[in-house]
Amino acid sequence: MQTYQKIKQTDEYKNDNNSCCLVASSIIFNKPFSEMQDFYGSKGRRYRSGTRTTLAYKCIEQLATSNNRKYKRREKLEILKLTKGKTMTVNNCGQYLDSSKDYVLFSSSHAIAVKGGKVEDWSEGKRNRIISMYEIENKDEVLQPVKVESL
Numbered sequence: 001m002q003t004y005q006k007i008k009q010t011d012e013y014k015n016d017n018n019s020c021c022l023v024a025s026s027i028i029f030n031k032p033f034s035e036m037q038d039f040y041g042s043k044g045r046r047y048r049s050g051t052r053t054t055l056a057y058k059c060i061e062q063l064a065t066s067n068n069r070k071y072k073r074r075e076k077l078e079i080l081k082l083t084k085g086k087t088m089t090v091n092n093c094g095q096y097l098d099s100s101k102d103y104v105l106f107s108s109s110h111a112i113a114v115k116g117g118k119v120e121d122w123s124e125g126k127r128n129r130i131i132s133m134y135e136i137e138n139k140d141e142v143l144q145p146v147k148v149e150s151l
Helices: 004-008 020-028 033-042 053-066 076-082
Strands: 069-074 102-106 111-115 118-120 132-138
Touching: 004 020, 020 033, 020 053, 020 102, 020 111, 020 118, 033 053, 053 069, 053 102, 053 132, 069 076, 076 132
Parallel strands: none
Antiparallel strands: 069 132, 102 111, 102 132, 111 118
8 A cells, every 4th residue: 555655765756747637646645655656747747846736637537537536626615615614634534535435636836646544745734724625435236146055
């Protein structure tokens, strides 16, 4: 399983800048950071430079689809409904989010991964306001009938 602490120790991470979307995607989809660099690069991200939010949205949707996961994007108004009018921040997001789902949270200039109810980012505990997010969960798998033989 990818974690922020593991990614932070890689040479690819140390030699890149403004790679929060790559880190969040790597953690949520459990892929190596270098693979996310290649993927985002193929979609137009320049090495050592940030990712535009619109590009990040497209990449997350494509990654979710290719990894057989459902996603739902939530904007400011939906987040306000979820929090009953309160402000969601990186610090308090655990109060509002379902720990059985994964999330990519977006503040004004940062992307944050939340996996299993835990914030996986340097901004853990900070008060960055969440302005949009992706809720990502596994698709319901159809159970196959099992043939039971008599004893």
